[in-house]
Amino acid sequence: MKKTGSQILLECLRLEGVETVFGYPGGTVINIYDDLMDSPITHVLNRHEQAAVHAADAYSRVTGKVGVAIATSGPGATNTVTGIATAYMDSIPMVIISGQVPTPLIGNDAFQEADMIGITRPVTKHNYLVRDVKDLARIMKQAFYIARTGRPGPVLVDLPKDVQMDSAIFDYPETVELRGYKPTVSANPRQLNKAISMILAARKPVIYVGGGATLADVSDDLLTFAETIQAPVTTTLMAMASFPQTHELSVGMLGMHGTFYANMAVTESDLLITLGARFDDRVTGKIATFAPHAKIIHVDVDPTSIKKNVRVDLPLVGMLQDVLPRLNEGLLKHADEVQEVVAATVGWREQIVKWKEQHPMAYKQTKSTIKPQYVIEKLRELCDEDAIVATEVGQHQMWTAQFFDFIKPRTFVTSGGLGTMGFGLPAALGAQAAFPERQVIDISGDGSFQMNSQELATLVQYRLPVKIVILNNNFLGMVRQWQQLFFDKRYSQTCMELPIDFVKLAEAYGATGMRATKTEEVEEMIKKGLATPGPVIMEFKVAREENVLPMVPAGAGLNEMVLAS
Amino acid sequence: MKHTITVLVENEFGVLPRVSGLFSGRGFNIDSLSVAPTLDPSISRMTIVTTGDQKILEQISKQLNKLIDVIKVIDFTNQNYIEREMLMVKVSAEAESRAEVLRVADIFRAQVVDVTPRSYSLEVTGTPEKLDAFVELLRPLGLKELVRSGPIVIGRGPKAWRSVD
Numbered sequence: 061m062k063k064t065g066s067q068i069l070l071e072c073l074r075l076e077g078v079e080t081v082f083g084y085p086g087g088t089v090i091n092i093y094d095d096l097m098d099s100p101i102t103h104v105l106n107r108h109e110q111a112a113v114h115a116a117d118a119y120s121r122v123t124g125k126v127g128v129a130i131a132t133s134g135p136g137a138t139n140t141v142t143g144i145a146t147a148y149m150d151s152i153p154m155v156i157i158s159g160q161v162p163t164p165l166i167g168n169d170a171f172q173e174a175d176m177i178g179i180t181r182p183v184t185k186h187n188y189l190v191r192d193v194k195d196l197a198r199i200m201k202q203a204f205y206i207a208r209t210g211r212p213g214p215v216l217v218d219l220p221k222d223v224q225m226d227s228a229i230f231d232y233p234e235t236v237e238l239r240g241y242k243p244t245v246s247a248n249p250r251q252l253n254k255a256i257s258m259i260l261a262a263r264k265p266v267i268y269v270g271g272g273a274t275l276a277d278v279s280d281d282l283l284t285f286a287e288t289i290q291a292p293v294t295t296t297l298m299a300m301a302s303f304p305q306t307h308e309l310s311v312g313m314l315g316m317h318g319t320f321y322a323n324m325a326v327t328e329s330d331l332l333i334t335l336g337a338r339f340d341d342r343v344t345g346k347i348a349t350f351a352p353h354a355k356i357i358h359v360d361v362d363p364t365s366i367k368k369n370v371r372v373d374l375p376l377v378g379m380l381q382d383v384l385p386r387l388n389e390g391l392l393k394h395a396d397e398v399q400e401v402v403a404a405t406v407g408w409r410e411q412i413v414k415w416k417e418q419h420p421m422a423y424k425q426t427k428s429t430i431k432p433q434y435v436i437e438k439l440r441e442l443c444d445e446d447a448i449v450a451t452e453v454g455q456h457q458m459w460t461a462q463f464f465d466f467i468k469p470r471t472f473v474t475s476g477g478l479g480t481m482g483f484g485l486p487a488a489l490g491a492q493a494a495f496p497e498r499q500v501i502d503i504s505g506d507g508s509f510q511m512n513s514q515e516l517a518t519l520v521q522y523r524l525p526v527k528i529v530i531l532n533n534n535f536l537g538m539v540r541q542w543q544q545l546f547f548d549k550r551y552s553q554t555c556m557e558l559p560i561d562f563v564k565l566a567e568a569y570g571a572t573g574m575r576a577t578k579t580e581e582v583e584e585m586i587k588k589g590l591a592t593p594g595p596v597i598m599e600f601k602v603a604r605e606e607n608v609l610p611m612v613p614a615g616a617g618l619n620e621m622v623l624a625s
Numbered sequence: 626m627k628h629t630i631t632v633l634v635e636n637e638f639g640v641l642p643r644v645s646g647l648f649s650g651r652g653f654n655i656d657s658l659s660v661a662p663t664l665d666p667s668i669s670r671m672t673i674v675t676t677g678d679q680k681i682l683e684q685i686s687k688q689l690n691k692l693i694d695v696i697k698v699i700d701f702t703n704q705n706y707i708e709r710e711m712l713m714v715k716v717s718a719e720a721e722s723r724a725e726v727l728r729v730a731d732i733f734r735a736q737v738v739d740v741t742p743r744s745y746s747l748e749v750t751g752t753p754e755k756l757d758a759f760v761e762l763l764r765p766l767g768l769k770e771l772v773r774s775g776p777i778v779i780g781r782g783p784k785a786w787r788s789v790d
Contacts, residue, residue, distance in 0.1 A: 177639060182650050186693045189639070206693060240635060240696045364687040367680070 065193040065224040066091040069157065070099045072200035075232050078128050080104060080119065080493055082112040086132020087172060088159030091224040104493055104522060106486065107514040109136050113143025114483050114512070115490030117152050121473045122448055122491045124277060126153045126207050133159040134172030137218075138179065142480060144214050145183040149477025150298060151275060153212035155203050162222040163191055176218045185213030193226040198233055205236045210243025211362035212275055244361065247378030247386070254374055255333075255357050256390045260397045262331035264353075264408045265291040268314065271298025271476065272336015272360060272380055279303065279469040281384035282335070288391050290402045292412050294322040296337050297457075298476040301466035311412060312421070315343040316612045317458040320419035323610075323618040325412055326351050334358045336380050339369040340477070349617030359383050419610070419623055421462055430579050432456060432531040432602040435586075436463040436503065439529065442586050446471060447499035448491045452484035452508025455537035458608040460503050482511025485528065489515055492524040499527070499590065506532040506556055516569040519595040527589055528597045530562055533604045541607050545622070566597040575599045627656070628682050629674050629708065629778050631786065632689055633697040636662050636669040640694045644671065647692065653677065653685050657775030664787065668696060672777045699786055701778050710776040711748070712756045713738070717767030718745045726766055733759045744769060752776075 063071065069092060073081065080102045085093045096103055106112035109131040116127035127147075131140050137158040147154050161170040177189050186206050188199045196219075203215040259265065267286055273279070279302050286293050286309050293303050294314040303310055314322040326332065332354040337343070344350040347370060355373040358366050359380060366375045376383060391398050423433040436459050449464060450473040451457040457474055466472050473491055475483040488502035509530055519526050540554040566573030572592050576585045582600065589598040610621040634640045641660065648655050656674040663670045675685060682700065689698045718726050723745075730737065730747050733755065739746035749759055753776055760771065780786065 178642070181643060181646055238693060241693045362691070364684065364691055368684060 061229070062227040063230045064091070064095070064227050065190075065196055065219065066095045068193065068196050068228065068230050069200065069219065069224070070095055070101060071230060072197060072232060073101055073128060074099065076200075076204045077125065081128040081130055082106055082115040082119070082490065082493075083130030084109050084112055084132065084136060086136045086159060088133040088161060088221045089130060089136075089157075089224075091221065092130065092157070092159070104489075104518065106489075106518050108512065109139035110143045110482070111486035111489070111512050111515050111518070113140045113154070113156060114146065114480075114486035115493065116154060116156075117143060117147045118450060118473045118487035118490035119494045120147075120152050120154060121487075122470050123494045124470070126155055126204055127490070128155050128157070130157045131159070132172065133161055133176075134174045136172075137176045138174050141179060141183065144180055144216065146475050146478045146480045146483060147214040148183045148185070150271060150475065151212050152214065153207040154214040155200075155207055156214060156216045158216060158218050159224075160189070160218045160220040163220045164222070166220065176216060180216045183214075184216050187216040187218065189218045190220065190223050193223050193228040196223065196228070197230060201233045202236055202238060205238075206241065210241075244363070244377050245379055245382060247359070247376050247383045251374060251376050252383070252386055252390065255376060255387065256394065258331060258355060258357060258374060259289060259333065259391070260394060260401055262401070263404055264328060264330040265289060265333060265405065266325050266329040266331070266354075267291050267293045267333045267335065268296075268326065268337055269293060269299040269302060269335045270296045270337025273299050273302040274470065276336065276380035277469065278380045278384050281381075281388060283307075284388050285384055285391075288388065288398060290405060290409065291333070292325050292409070294318070294326065296340070296343055296476070297461055297474060299337070300461055301472040302469050304467045305465040306467060311416075313461050314618070315340075316345070316614075317462065317608050317610065318612075318618075319421055319462070320610055320621060320623060321412055321415035323612065323621060324415045326354075327617070327619045328411075329354045332356045334360075335384070336360060338365045341369070344369065344618070345612045345620075346615060346617045349619065423606075426579065426603070428578055429603045430576065430582055430600050432533070432600070432606055433459050433463045434579065435529065435531060435582055435600050435602065436460055438583055438586055439501065439503075440464045442583070443501060443590060444499045447501055448473060448488075448495065450474065450484045450487040450491060450500070450502045452502075452504045452511075453479045453481045454505050454508055455541065455606075455608050456503050456505045456508075456531045458538075459531075462608075464503075481508040484508060485512050485515045485526075488526040488528070489519055489524055492519075492526050493522070496524070500525075502526055502528045504528060504530050505537060506530055506534060506560065506562075507536045509562075510560070513565070516566065516571055516595065520570045523594065525594050525596075528595070530597060530599045531602045532562070532599055533602050533606070534559060535604060537606075538608070540605070544605070544607070545611075546613070562597050562599040566595075571595040571597060573597045573599070575601070577601045626678065627674060627676050628700060628702045629672065629706075629776065630686070630689070631699040631701060631778060632671040632673060632695055633663070633786070634669050634671060635694040635696065636667050637694065640669070643692055643694060644673075644689065647688055648675070648685075651684070651688065653681065657773075659775040659777055672775065674776060697786065701780065705781045706778045707781060708752050708776050708778045709750050710753050710756055711750045711774040712759065713746060713748050713772045714760070714763060714768060715744055715746050715770040716763050717743065717769055719743060719767075722766045726763070729759070729762045729766075735759065
């Protein structure tokens with residue numbers, strides 16, 4: 061039977077297991093929205109296309125499924141670009157459907173026309189302009205396959221209005237034929253054996269885990285691996301929740317705002333076992349002094365990540381869900397040698413404990429003024445173990461990474477690579493749409509929050525009970541911190557001089573708002589806020605010029621941390 | 626260092642900007658690029674000449690391979706291969722220089738493809754170095770216009786690069 065392009069599109073989504081999509085209607089997607097009324101797929105109407113993409117992105121981050129967003133052509137589609145770039149930098153599998161003007165008008169500067177293939181080329185894993193309805197089913201199959209395999213990423217499908225209206229016989233392909241795309245799946249066994257030999261020879265090993273571990277869902281294998289060889293584990297921002305931060309082998313985050321002990325461990329280590337991380341500049345600091353004594357094993361599914369930024373002694377191209385179990389099996393066969401390594405590395409673990417005691421993560425508590433770190437510690441204490449936390453970008457994001465001890469995988473949703481302010485609120489929305497019964501918290505600053513605050517309307521409309529924590533210092537705090545430390549306290553354009561009444565703002569949207577201004581009010585308000593049904597804003601007036609520490613200044617080595625103000 | 630890379634790509638709309646955008650977006654150089662369909666009309670073959678150290682070349686090769694539309698990347702740098710480029714040039718040929726232009730053309734086995742009372746248009750193929758030498762000899766005689774195709778390469782021996790092997 062023949063179906064129209066828009067019907068085929070929705071049928072493809074259904075067959076790919078898509079239950080919820082996020083989007084915003086418009087002239088060139090009106091056919092899709094019409095057919096959506098007859099489809100089992102749930103649609104969430106965001107209040108901005110950027111937010112729709114962030115919500116779909118977060119939906120993917122917490123479920124592991126492919127996130128889907130829809131936007132109309134022209135401004136609708138260009139609004140998605142920041143969202144797509146955010147997902148691209150963090151390797152999140154997504155399919156974005158953008159409407160396009162009818163094919164005869166393409167290139168004519170038609171009303172609401174934008175060259176989305178050209179605009180999104182550098183920020184998508186791949187993109188498609190569908191020019192014939194007969195190609196649509198094949199392209200959708202490929203788009204989902206490309207998005208979720210290998211190193212995942214966003215794929216954009218640009219769908220002209222006339223193609224949505226044209227008809228074709230619908231036949232969803234069973235398989236994908238792409239001769240230029242063969243994502244590496246299984247690691248080379250010889251390289252794997254070499255890795256085991258290197259691990260057995262190490263005396264100061266460190267496991268350095270990146271977002272790849274989150275995407276590959278290998279938390280259990282990672283735990284087994286770390287406990288077998290008894291090596292300290294440091295996680296990047298993207299991997300905080302993939303290893304329990306409360307575990308005795310955890311040394312927390314490394315890099316610019318990493319812990320003293322993680323950065324010292326990496327600097328002194330003799331073997332860096334890198335799992336799904338990419339040696340980002342915020343992680344390595346000055347390359348010349350990064351892990352200077354270490355041999356480096358680099359496991360990654362994307363060959364371009366290997367040797368891009370640092371020298372690598374043993375590259376291992378493969379999926380972590382293949383590599384880690386095989387490493388664990390291999391180590392099991394060398395049980396005696398593993399015991400020797402564990403015994404020989406006692407001193408190394410003692411050294412790490414000494415570093416932890418020397419400079420633990422800390423802040424100066426004050427009697428009256430609320431310290432932002434204290435709010436985050438209390439929040440961890442009082443929320444559910446499996447609560448999902450989204451953040452915006454800035455100081456509050458780093459404090460969350462430092463002071464919120466993540467325990468369960470896929471519970472931390474944050475924009476790592478692109479660092480997108482305004483990500484957190486729509487991300488929390490997307491996470492809550494995926495798990496209506498779980499606690500979902502957006503930890504925010506007053507600056508970032510205002511970049512997508514219109515999503516309060518979406519939360520209230522869909523009864524998504526996200527709890528929003530605003531650490532309000534009336535500053536763009538992270539930039540202010542840089543200005544304080546490196547620009548002689550010249551606070552150029554970082555003071556948010558108009559104080560916003562966030563309580564009233566919440567109430568205007570039909571949500572609940574509450575505010576704390578003193579340390580003694582914090583605990584009570586968090587309890588009350590978490591217990592209040594529906595979306596809630598909890599605003600905390602925090603110490604205005606608190607800094608995120610430790611800090612490795614830009615261009616310095618990991619061992620050159622600023623530890624205190 | 627100069628490298629010559631051959632890239633087999635899907636012969637489809639929009640593939641060229643993916644490849645050229647990769648070079649510009651990541652700060653790699655393109656010295657020259659030529660592209661045309663192959664024996665299999667669904668595949669196009671690009672020859673790209675680029676410069677950079679070994680590390681940059683490795684990244685270029687990996688990044689090209691990562692593109693969905695790229696089927697194969699072959700680096701000819703350390704292989705035995707034949708390289709040819711085509712050049713067309715319009716030279717002033719007034720009375721006193723007419724004979725000299727033809728003498729130079731003859732030495733380089735260039736063809737005269739157009740002739741007027743005041744100019745010759747010449748066509749020549751060869752390695753880029755040979756073409757450089759040809760241009761230098763013609764320059765004092767009055768070069769009016771110069772077009773080069775960019776080099777193309779093919780490996781020596783019976784092995785053929787056609788599609789996915």
